[in-house]
Amino acid sequence: MFDQILQFILTGITVGATYALVALGFAIIYNASDVVNFSQGEFVMLGAMSTIALSAGNGLPLWLAAACSVAMVICVGLMLQRFAIAPARGASVVTTIIITIGASIFLRGLALLLWGKDIFGMPHFSGEVPLRIGEATLLPQNLWVMGGASVLVLGVHYFFNHTTHGKAILACSCNRTAAHLVGINVGMMMLIAYGLSALLGSLAGILVAPITFTSYDAGVMLGLKGFSAAILGGMGNPMGAVAGGLLLGLIESLAAGLISSGYKDAIGFVILLLVLFFRPSGLFGKASAERV
Amino acid sequence: MPSEALLKIAGLTAHYGPIQALHGISLEVKPGELVAIVGANGAGKTTLLLTLSGVQRASGGSISFDDREISRMASHKIVQSGICHVPEGRQVFAPLSVEDNLRLGGYSLRSDQDRLDQELDGIYQLFPILKEKRKQTAGTLSGGQQQMLAIGRALLGRPRLLLLDEPSMGLAPLLVEEIFRVIRELNDKGVTILLVEQNANAALRIADRGYVLETGRVILGAAADELLADEAVRRAYLGH
Numbered sequence: 243m244f245d246q247i248l249q250f251i252l253t254g255i256t257v258g259a260t261y262a263l264v265a266l267g268f269a270i271i272y273n274a275s276d277v278v279n280f281s282q283g284e285f286v287m288l289g290a291m292s293t294i295a296l297s298a299g300n301g302l303p304l305w306l307a308a309a310c311s312v313a314m315v316i317c318v319g320l321m322l323q324r325f326a327i328a329p330a331r332g333a334s335v336v337t338t339i340i341i342t343i344g345a346s347i348f349l350r351g352l353a354l355l356l357w358g359k360d361i362f363g364m365p366h367f368s369g370e371v372p373l374r375i376g377e378a379t380l381l382p383q384n385l386w387v388m389g390g391a392s393v394l395v396l397g398v399h400y401f402f403n404h405t406t407h408g409k410a411i412l413a414c415s416c417n418r419t420a421a422h423l424v425g426i427n428v429g430m431m432m433l434i435a436y437g438l439s440a441l442l443g444s445l446a447g448i449l450v451a452p453i454t455f456t457s458y459d460a461g462v463m464l465g466l467k468g469f470s471a472a473i474l475g476g477m478g479n480p481m482g483a484v485a486g487g488l489l490l491g492l493i494e495s496l497a498a499g500l501i502s503s504g505y506k507d508a509i510g511f512v513i514l515l516l517v518l519f520f521r522p523s524g525l526f527g528k529a530s531a532e533r534v
Numbered sequence: 535m536p537s538e539a540l541l542k543i544a545g546l547t548a549h550y551g552p553i554q555a556l557h558g559i560s561l562e563v564k565p566g567e568l569v570a571i572v573g574a575n576g577a578g579k580t581t582l583l584l585t586l587s588g589v590q591r592a593s594g595g596s597i598s599f600d601d602r603e604i605s606r607m608a609s610h611k612i613v614q615s616g617i618c619h620v621p622e623g624r625q626v627f628a629p630l631s632v633e634d635n636l637r638l639g640g641y642s643l644r645s646d647q648d649r650l651d652q653e654l655d656g657i658y659q660l661f662p663i664l665k666e667k668r669k670q671t672a673g674t675l676s677g678g679q680q681q682m683l684a685i686g687r688a689l690l691g692r693p694r695l696l697l698l699d700e701p702s703m704g705l706a707p708l709l710v711e712e713i714f715r716v717i718r719e720l721n722d723k724g725v726t727i728l729l730v731e732q733n734a735n736a737a738l739r740i741a742d743r744g745y746v747l748e749t750g751r752v753i754l755g756a757a758a759d760e761l762l763a764d765e766a767v768r769r770a771y772l773g774h
């Protein structure tokens with residue numbers, strides 16, 4: 243029983259690390275621009291799909307394919323900001339949500355056109371020989387996901403707390419007018435925020451694709467889970483979103499293992515609804531008044 | 535021929551959607567001057583300053599700073615050219631530390647950290663209380679301290695023209711005096727200042743010249759002591 247639970251926890255952390263990266267992308271964009279970017283999941287899908295296309299289709303080594311694909315997805319993020327979000331500056335939250343949902347439908351359609359409806363796999367980065375921890379097993383790829391996510395989360399944390407540009411983005415999010423007045427190029431900071439979110443999304447997709455496989459519509463569920471995780475942790479709080487992602491992954495995995503895998507997604511969303519009902523600002527969110 | 539004025543505004547108009555807030559403002563500020571703009575609530579003072587900073591777009595007219603047209607310039611370029619703005623209601627970055635607020639004020643100095651540290655020391659000398667509280671978040675400061683922070687933040691941009699929007703708003707009388715003393719001191723040190731105030735009396739007392747703004751128009755411009763002595767101004771803005 244204990245070994246089984248350990249197994250569920252290990253799986254949960256891996257899945258949770260992916261959710262955490264997607265949630266972090268949601269939180270960064272929401273923080274910088276008050277936009278809930280529902281194409282965050284599409285960044286994840288595009289990262290994985292284009293890496294597979296470039297490596298399997300065009301014969302690039304996996305690492306090079308991944309690097310090219312991340313660069314491409316970053317460009318998609320920048321274009322989303324520049325051509326869809328920036329022109330709608332001042333529009334209501336609902337309008338920008340519709341814009342990002344529209345963008346996600348567009349990107350999914352594009353993926354369908356390019357790669358069809360097939361499900362694709364990606365080779366594991368360093369083999370598929372499982373490591374044993376007691377009776378539980380762990381694929382090297384799980385370690386890649388956990389390690390990669392940790393490095394990215396720490397990097398983002400460092401960026402926002404110790405670099406001038408990171409603090410400038412925070413400044414934009416707490417008072418855009420004042421950010422203009424101290425000479426911050428606010429438009430540029432928005433681009434950086436979207437680029438960073440696209441980077442996190444695409445890398446999450448690439449890291450996890452060898453385990454979960456991927457397809458043109460893989461971003462839908464991942465986007466929703468990442469969104470739930472961000473809400474769980476408190477939308478305006480990047481590290482809360484990370485915690486929310488890990489928590490959601492763990493809960494799902496334990497629920498699937500101990501209750502029934504059929505209820506896995508439902509349980510995640512029920513918890514989301516409960517949190518929204520009892521703690522609208524999220525488990526780790528500050529009361530929204532403090533963001534003024 | 536360079537003109538004598540550091541800032542020269544001519545026929546400036548600004549709109550909020552269909553509402554016109556500025557109806558052809560013309561005024562100038564010479565190097566080293568402290569110029570006050572007084573006027574009732576809603577006269578367009580804040581709009582004027584935001585238009586100078588490029589946060590609000592001018593719909594017509596011209597703004598020339600140092601003989602360069604800046605009315606179409608991006609706001610961060612305007613700051614780089616030397617116009618720093620202390621906004622109405624202070625607008626500090628509440629969740630960030632006092633020191634981070636100040637460092638962001640020196641955002642255009644970011645490639646020269648040594649220089650920035652030096653300038654920061656200067657601000658801490660001017661406002662010792664900010665040094666004491668530099669690790670606290672700006673939101674925890676009192677109103678007067680936040681005003682000092684907002685001024686310090688703007689000074690770190692090394693202004694050649696400092697715009698101040700109602701720095702005395704909501705402060706206790708003693709603090710108002712303190713803030714006006716600092717403004718006077720900065721001007722004595724050579725900072726050119728454009729000061730917007732509803733507190734016309736206090737503003738005109740420290741200013742060299744003043745303009746009276748009414749519903750988006752300049753209705754009067756003269757030396758500050760002339761305005762203070764003017765019967766109509768006294769009745770309308772000085773309350774006696």
Ligand SMILES: Nc1ncnc2c1ncn2[C@@H]1O[C@H](COP(=O)(O)OP(=O)(O)O)[C@@H](O)[C@H]1O
Nearest residue numbers: 550553555573574575576577578579580581582
């Ligand atoms: N964001 C805005 N949207 C619409 N109208 C505005 C806005 N800000 C100011 N106004 C209007 O513009 C005019 C000038 O306002 P403002 O510049 O704030 O005056 P002041 O700073 O002198 O009190 C007022 O009539 C005000 O109602």
Ligand SMILES: [Mg+2]
Nearest residue numbers: 579580581622
């Ligand atoms: Mg005002």
